[in-house]
Amino acid sequence: MKRYSVFAIAKEALNYHLGWEKAWASPAPKKEYDAIIVGAGGHGLATAYYLGKNHGITNVAIIEKGWLGGGNTGRNTTIIRSNYLQDSSAAIYEKARSLYETMSQDLNYNVMFSPRGLLMLAQTHHEIRGYQRTAHANALQGVATEWISPAKVKELVPIINIDGPRYPVLGALYQARGGTARHDAVAWGYARACSAMGMDIIQQCEVKGVKTENGVVKGVETSKGFIGTKKLGIVVAGHSGQLADMAGFRLPVEAVALQAMVSEPIKPCMDVVVMANTVHGYMSQSDKGEMVIGGGTDGFNNFTQRGSFHHIEETLRALIETFPMISRLKMLRQWGGIVDMTGDRSPLISKTPVGNCFINCGWGTGGFKAIPGSGWAMAELMAKGEPGALAEAFNMWRFKEGQFIDESVAAGVAH
Amino acid sequence: MSTRLSRGGRLIDRSASQEFSFNGKKLRGLKGDTLAAALLANDQMLVGRSFKYHRPRGIVAAGPEEPNALVGMGRGARFEPNQRVTTTELFNGLEAQSQNHWPSLEFDVGVINNSLARFLPGGFYYKTFMYPRAAWKHLFEPIIRASAGLGKAPKDRDADRYEQAYAFCDVLVIGGGIAGLQAALVAGASGARVIVLEQTAHWGGRAPVDGDVIEGAPADAWVKSAVEALGKMENVTLRVRTMGAGVYDHGYVLAEEKIADHTPGDGRPKHRLWRIRAGRIVTATGAIERPLSFAGNDIPGVMLAASVRDYVVNFAVSPGDRTVVVTNNDDAYRTAIALKEAGLEVPAIIDARVSVTGDLPARARAMGIRIEAGRAIAKVKGGKRVTGVAICIQAGEGSVLEEIACDAVAMSGGWSPVVHLWSHCGGKLVWDTTHAHFRPDATKPPTNQDGQAMVIAVGNANGAMSAADALADAAKGGAAAAEATSFKAEVKAASATQVTEAPMEAVWIMPQGAGSALKAKMWLDYQNDVKVSDVQLAAREGYESVEHTKRYTTLGMATDQGKLSNINGLAILAQSLNEDIPQVGTTTFRPPYTPVTLGALAGESRGEIFQPLRKTPMHAWHEAQNAYMEPVGLWRRPYTFPRAGETHEQSVHREVNNTRTNLGLLDASTLGKIIVKGPDAGKFLDMLYTGVMSNLPVGKCRYGLMCNEQGFLSDDGVVARIDEETWLCHTTSGGADRIHAWMEDWLQCEWWDWKVYTANITEQLAQVAVVGPNARKLLEKLGGMDVSKETLPFMQWADGTLGGFPVRVYRISFSGELSYEIAVPASLGAAFWEALHKAGAEFGTMPYGTEALHIMRAEKGFIMIGDETDGTVIPQDLNLGWAISKKKADFLGKRGQERNYLASPDRWKLAGFETLDGSVVPDGSYIVAAGHNANGQGNTQGRVTSTYYSPTLKRGIAMGLIHGGLNRIGDVVEFNTVSGGTVKAKVVDPVFYDKDGAKQNV
Amino acid sequence: MSEVSALNHAKFDGFASIREIGPLGMITLRAKPDLPGLAEAIRAAVGTEVPATRRIVTNGDKAAGWMSPDEYLLILPYGETGAALAAIAAALKGQHYLAETVSDARAVFRIEGAKADQVLAKLSPVDFARLEPNELRRTRAAQVAAAFWKDEAGYTLVCFRSVASYMMGLLTHSAQNGSELV
């Protein structure tokens, strides 16, 4: 792998950049691998990367129906935070956040992690109590968050209207090391690093069936033929149900559309990420200057990557009330992603009823921020066959036991 | 130079001069001008700077595809960034400023990036700025961010108003060019309800500019008659300045009407967002001309050929005195002819095709215009303005044959149908090799709720490129749309004189063999500075998917969303990958077609009507008393009633003390009240509540808990038995609608054969809690019914009158005091409330708010839904086992509570807490336990759920959940603080006040 | 003491006229259409027949509207609900039904003028051109539930009392002069 640096750019510039090599190879599949990951989104690629880096397993194929990073990895609002309430959530999201801190250097690919700070606004007394609970939980979890006053909110976000007539800002839960990253670059960076370790990224290859013998996985039937494997990791977000079906088990997962939009770019006016959960909106400003806005999910199963427009309207009403100056900006583009939601809106990183077959899904609206932590935990699960501390709580049997990981309990949200 | 011609201009009114300013410079235009036309008329070719390299940018187009000419408009509360000058109608007093430069448009420091362009290829930032790590945050990112964005951020609250409206039709025609009008004529004649939208202020589209002849007359005449005919049809609605923004599922279309953009401040809504539900959608959205990729094609003065024609014909504005036309098709000859006819010079037409035939070249030749076949532009000369072009052979590598002096270049790379609306909902495209463009694949249309095609593309938008073909296609499409919505339509198209055009020839790079140096100067995306070389670099590096290339290079991600650049870019990508264009495919088309103002999307929902604010009948009284209100769902409830000089805390404490010693009045109107009636109502309530309600005697009240099917506590309240078949269920304030819906869900979907009716009568009644030792005295003073302990003991209710008001009185208490909750019809609520205050003055009446309510209930150890519960708490956790029937075989949540984790003795349970130092436990605090878990997090053994300073006990009190619950009484535990410390507290009984209930049972 | 409407008869005149009226007497009657005695009960209460699906039948200042397959809205003078409830009880003795006064739970508006439908078309996803006379349409007006029907002079709109001022705000915003749809 040719190292990226400013010197490399300068050198290539002299030759009109004709000398750059491919960021990743596109090989034909081998007959068999030690591990196959289905799904070359952020979570799948991160799983493969940590299988190699942490566990020395590099005879790995990552199989992707479309193009790598083409699913939710490339359609989210790029928020990174770990100020979750429940211990198991805080653990994995904080692991992820800390890995984001050094990801550009680890991968030699600038993913532009930008810990610009993240605010969750409290706009009701109930929310104040909820966020104070989260702040106390975070203090014990080793997640650096603080409760800040309305005045401090205004200082961090000058464009905010803190004394709106309806929902005045009563304070906020602030995570100074939360922020954003360049979503595509995360997938590309991992892909390049996986490829450099000798892993095969096989794009445009659809899995058509999962072969098992005596309840143990043997390989996958694909549009490029049968590929054998000792271990199978299913990391396909909204299509997890279909893959589970092929492997012969059911998942407590439903697919719904989540929408987002960006405005036309304007000069920088908001440095931090703001989430306003009472009014269901969140907003940040990208490095390009666009206001990146996320909203709510549809309440019905949907695979179209198109959500219902009224959610966009509801989100914008709320945000215009919170940030009155955005009213004259324009919506440049809106889109939907298909997110996979479990019964408690927390993910699954779990063994399955099928031997050597593992599942990582159910990230719902919060997947991007978890990518490195999720990959780390999933790689450990696949390498050892048993979950480590990070993954343990996210098993798929928790619903039967009634042991929920419910983030909605303290005014929090799962995204 | 660009200037106003002395003759012509079909859209301008020379008698109506309009004054406007650009960068503070006072200029004049004419009524009917776009801002672009007016700027060009004043020789303002340079209008902005590009995003990345800050290169000088001029007007390229004449419509919504314009990528360059974006300005800030207006000021203060009417300032608007990124306004496209080509679609902005000029008005008197318009103020515009150019964007993305410092210190000035003419001299921009950022242009340094241009000199460094070689070192800043597509995606360069992914490869650098990584070392040292801290530098990204502190050095690189701030620089990148500071250079981000185009227009200035507005500062003020928007001064304009917006609205939305619904419309319904059988056939929605989007696009008011000749194809749209033709489709509308046919559909309208069938009797179908038709709406026609046109994004500009004018009907007719390009045809009048292109000199089309329809029904033997100039297109203008036909357009006029078509619009008149449509105007006479009652079933047809015509709407200009309305852009079809997006097609959504089931025939839903969003359109933005720009009502007052050209008359700002006239009191009308600025924009109106239309939400149209259409049976069929006809997209007659025309086509967009493509640039050609030659070196220097971004220099101001290089424009789309048809746009040059637009300015000349529509506005009598010539972009240049000497315009070189460069093309790969016949259509651009129309521009040369129009320029020539306007008396301007066309030094040459550079045609990439070796063989030039067809009617239009013949006409041009006859007019004496020099035509250079098989030639290309090697390079455009000039900096902030075109000064000339260097000519070469298209088939070669760019050796210059000749330089031609000129001040404008009109280029045409062919036309791409506007397929956005077709594609929004999944319509597929097919590659048309004849025209080298994607057009709608009629066999794979977007489908509606019935699985039927819902969009029909017609005219240029469907690849029917000549006027005659477009009209025929549109008549067919209009008829198909009408027939699909059950009307009988006749396909009748106007005839147009067919001009024979020779085939165009796909030209993606000019010249074909251009080397790296030239390709690094060929712009694809003008705004984002993406060049041919960048796309080739992306392909070389493996970003092979068109989505990868787009994201890696930012091609097509600018405010025009690739209207000019996408096809050219993916052709380059296909060439680089050695694949066919259709194999590479396009990126996904997403709404909106052109950007829509956020204010329009929020519509009326701003300020006072941002959201419904629910008001109790006493709301106005509370406001008049300066109550501090808090949102409870959509209600506002008084949190406290501070008096002059009091803090909220002081006033809450006063309210508690007064209620405990004298008399407090609480507006409890928001409490949910649901009537449940029927022969099976008792059985139903026994399923709904954890306890038994069927055996509640008439006249009595009972506290009940409701769980969801998981077993978690979801609501609580007092149930009153009204008569043999009727119960009244009180819910929490936030729970009324939710619980009513929950009841209906079970009655309709599970137990539909049970005879039970429900009615949510929450708003029928105002309810007042009269609380405190003097409560009975007050009611006795009002008189009208017996409220004595004997007649109306605790947990009973009675109907009667008080002070002449018809009331229902419940003896229930959430404070531990003698307490009556009194319901009156809502329309009497305010009067009753005031009567209570008036009569109660001698007993020390004060109103109290929700915070005093919360404190008093906490002092009594009563749980509060939302405080003690959070969706993961079961009644058993709260020591409410007494309210759960052991006898019932089933109730909602019972099975859920039998699951391992919920039945575990290890669950945290409710207890009371008193800090050792009397302080208040921090809200949200956890009770720490020894050690750390496997993830290194501090262990916990419980948490606080309610914590207050008790004015009654004069110390901090708290309720919380702790491992071991009441078995831990007497233990001292530590609550954590956010700063890392702890607060020591003793575990106690959660009933802090009047443990025996002596005060309420009087 | 006298009952007051939610907004004290607030009004606004734009391109249509908006009036808050009432309070009207209203009874919600829940019963299946085939319930023996239902026709007699409704006749006794408001003097109309049982309204068909999505219809409202008027009789002077009284009316009966179809709200759902097992719910009717009876409208009558405010002071007459007690007598009507008694009449219903007599007619439906021994039958399974529910009748409750809801006069005070509602706010009522009149929207009048030639362009009254345009005011509502900004708020409700309803095809007003296809709304039939005597059709009782339950829907949404912006963010709250509403029901309305039209007569020669305009529309009567009913919503919940607690959101009366929000509704007035919506109607006022929508009826501003200069914002006519056509």
Place this chain on the structure above:
Amino acid sequence: MLILECPYCGVKAEETELSPGYEAHLKRFGPGSSDTEFEDYMFARKNPKGVHFERWRHVYGCGKWFLAARCTATLEVFGTYPAQSAEPPADLQAKIKAKRPDWKGYK
């Protein structure tokens, strides 16, 4: 932005007049059921990319729950019917089968 016809009042209601209720035809398992039965009832939702049966409430209209058969991949609506139905009407099943020959039935 879906349109679903309410089978009770005949209004072609748009999505904003409705409230969604996820999978239809669930069988309730109460006390006495096995852990697996209860888990299936509560959580094991069908999530087909294709024909799906789901619950909707005409919340801003007549207030009634109804059921719909809808394709989650194209959003085509095959039909709606009252919630008081133990299984989808036979004619609706036949209609779906005709349009989607690969459909394996509602169970």
